[in-house]
Amino acid sequence: MRAAPPPLAGGTPGPDALGPLLHTVLDALRAGAEQRGGPLPAGGPHTVARHIDALGTALPETGTGADEALTALVRTLAAGAADPAHPLCAAHLHTPPLALAAAADLAASALNPSMDSWDQAPAASALEALVTTALAAEVFPDAARPDALVTTGGTESNQLALLLARERHGPVRTVVGANAHHSFRRAAWLLGLPEPVVVPTPRGTIDPTALHDTLTTLTGPVLVAATAGTTDEGLIDPLPRLADTCAAHHAEFHVDAAYGGPLLFSRAHRHLLDGTARARTVTVDLHKLGWQPAAAGLLAVQEPTDLAALGHTADYLNADDDTEAGLPDLLGRSLRTTRRPDILKTAVTLRALGRTGLGALVDACMERAQELADLVEKAPGLDLRDRPVLTTVLFRPRDADDETVAAIRRTLLAEGRAVLGRAQADGRLWLKATLLNPHTTPGDLAQLITLAEGSTHR
Numbered sequence: 001m002r003a004a005p006p007p008l009a010g011g012t013p014g015p016d017a018l019g020p021l022l023h024t025v026l027d028a029l030r031a032g033a034e035q036r037g038g039p040l041p042a043g044g045p046h047t048v049a050r051h052i053d054a055l056g057t058a059l060p061e062t063g064t065g066a067d068e069a070l071t072a073l074v075r076t077l078a079a080g081a082a083d084p085a086h087p088l089c090a091a092h093l094h095t096p097p098l099a100l101a102a103a104a105d106l107a108a109s110a111l112n113p114s115m116d117s118w119d120q121a122p123a124a125s126a127l128e129a130l131v132t133t134a135l136a137a138e139v140f141p142d143a144a145r146p147d148a149l150v151t152t153g154g155t156e157s158n159q160l161a162l163l164l165a166r167e168r169h170g171p172v173r174t175v176v177g178a179n180a181h182h183s184f185r186r187a188a189w190l191l192g193l194p195e196p197v198v199v200p201t202p203r204g205t206i207d208p209t210a211l212h213d214t215l216t217t218l219t220g221p222v223l224v225a226a227t228a229g230t231t232d233e234g235l236i237d238p239l240p241r242l243a244d245t246c247a248a249h250h251a252e253f254h255v256d257a258a259y260g261g262p263l264l265f266s267r268a269h270r271h272l273l274d275g276t277a278r279a280r281t282v283t284v285d286l287h288k289l290g291w292q293p294a295a296a297g298l299l300a301v302q303e304p305t306d307l308a309a310l311g312h313t314a315d316y317l318n319a320d321d322d323t324e325a326g327l328p329d330l331l332g333r334s335l336r337t338t339r340r341p342d343i344l345k346t347a348v349t350l351r352a353l354g355r356t357g358l359g360a361l362v363d364a365c366m367e368r369a370q371e372l373a374d375l376v377e378k379a380p381g382l383d384l385r386d387r388p389v390l391t392t393v394l395f396r397p398r399d400a401d402d403e404t405v406a407a408i409r410r411t412l413l414a415e416g417r418a419v420l421g422r423a424q425a426d427g428r429l430w431l432k433a434t435l436l437n438p439h440t441t442p443g444d445l446a447q448l449i450t451l452a453e454g455s456t457h458r
C-alpha cells in the first residue's frame with residue numbers, strides 16, 4: 001500500500017497538522033538555545049561545520065520522518081545560531097524579531113499567498129495595499145498619493161530607486177557619500193549606469209558644500225543618495241541642507257533610511273528625519289530597527305506615477321481583459337514574480353503595537369546606545385568614537401593598534417562570548433555595537449564593556 005502524502009499546512013486540516021509539529025519545533029528551539037548558552041556557538045567555523053556534518057547526508061534514500069528531521073535540524077540550527085535576541089549579539093543591523101511577527105510569518109507560510117497575481121493572493125494583496133499606503137503616508141505626510149513597494153530589503157530598495165530614476169531620466173549619474181551603503185555601487189553596475197561619484201565624508205556625513213562642489217562639476221541627470229542611518233556609524237546626513245543643494249542643482253534626491261526610517265514612529269526622535277519627505281524615493285527596512293524577521297523592506301515613492309515604469313504584462317498573471325474586468329494587476333509592484341506576503345507580519349506588528357508601541361521600542365534602543373556610550377566614556381581603558389546618533393556605538397581599547405582591535409572581535413566570536421561588529425572611521429578600526437534589542441539591560445551593557453576590556457589584556 002502506498003503511504004499517504006505528508007499533511008499540508010493550509011485548509012481546515014492544516015492547523016491540526018501543524019499543532020504537534022510546532023510543539024516539536026518549539027522544543028527544538030528551546031533545546032538548541034540552551035545547548036548554545038550564549039550569543040553564538042563557541043569554537044568558530046570548524047566546530048560549527050562539524051556539527052552540521054554530523055547530521056549526515058542531506059538527502060537520505062529513506063526519510064527520517066517529520067519529528068526526527070525537525071528536531072535534528074532545528075536544534076542544530078538553534079545551537080549554532082548567532083542569536084540577535086541575545087543582548088551580547090550586537091554586531092550588525094540584524095534584528096531580534098518580535099514573537100508576534102514570527103507567529104504571523106507562520107500564517108504567511110501556511111497560507112502561502114503569492115503576491116504576483118490576485119488569484120493567488122486576494123486578501124493578502126488588498127492588505128499589502130492598505131499597509132503600504134499607510135507606511136508611505138508616514139514617510140511622505142504631505143504628498144497627495146504616496147505609495148510604497150515591498151522589497152527584500154535595503155539593497156533591493158536602493159536598486160529600485162536607481163532603476164526608477166533611470167526610467168525617468170535615462171543614464172542617470174548617482175552621487176553618494178563615502179558613507180553610503182555598498183548596494184548603490186552594485187545597483188549602478190547591474191543597471192548599466194555610470195559608477196557612482198563618491199563625495200568624501202571625513203566627518204562621517206556628507207558636507208553640503210562638498211556636495212555642491214561635486215554637483216557643479218557634473219552634467220546630465222543626477223540622483224543624489226543620502227543616508228539616514230549609516231551602516232558603520234549610525235549617522236544621519238544633513239538631509240534638509242542636502243535637499244536644498246539638490247533643488248539648487250535640479251538633482252533628484254533619494255534617502256536611504258534603511259536603518260533610521262523607523263524613527264518616524266518615535267515622537268521623541270522623528271525630527272532627526274526632517275528633510276526625508278523632500279526625497280523622491282525613500283528606502284526603509286523593518287528588518288532592522290523594526291523587529292521583523294527578514295524580509296521586510298520598503299521603497300516609498302512620493303509620486304505614484306513613477307511606478308508605471310515597472311508595469312509588465314504576462315498573460316497568465318495579468319491579462320489585459322482580466323485587468324479591465326477589475327482584477328488588480330500586481331505584477332508592476334515588484335521585479336520579482338512569486339513573492340511571499342511579507343506584509344502580514346508587519347501588518348500584525350503595526351496593529352498590535354500601534355505607533356506608540358513601536359516608538360517606545362525605538363526609544364528604548366536609542367536610550368541603550370546612550371547608556372553604552374556613557375559606560376565607554378567611564379571605562380579608563382576604552383575610547384569612544386563619538387556620542388551615538390542612532391543606536392550604533394563605536395569604541396576601541398585605548399592605544400591599541402588595528403590588528404589588536406580586529407583580534408579582540410575574532411576572539412570574542414571564537415569563544416562564543418559576544419558578537420561585535422567592526423568599522424573603519426577616522427582612519428582607524430573600531431569595535432561596533434549596534435543595539436537593536438529593546439530587552440537589553442544596563443547589566444548586559446556592562447558585561448559587554450567588561451568583555452571588551454578583558455580581551456585587551458589577554
Ligand SMILES: Cc1ncc(COP(=O)(O)O)c(C=O)c1O
Nearest residue numbers: 093153154155156181229231258
Ligand atoms: C544604510 C543601509 N542601506 C541598505 C542596506 C541593505 O539592506 P539589506 O541588507 O536589507 O539589503 C543596509 C544594510 O545594512 C544599510 O545599512
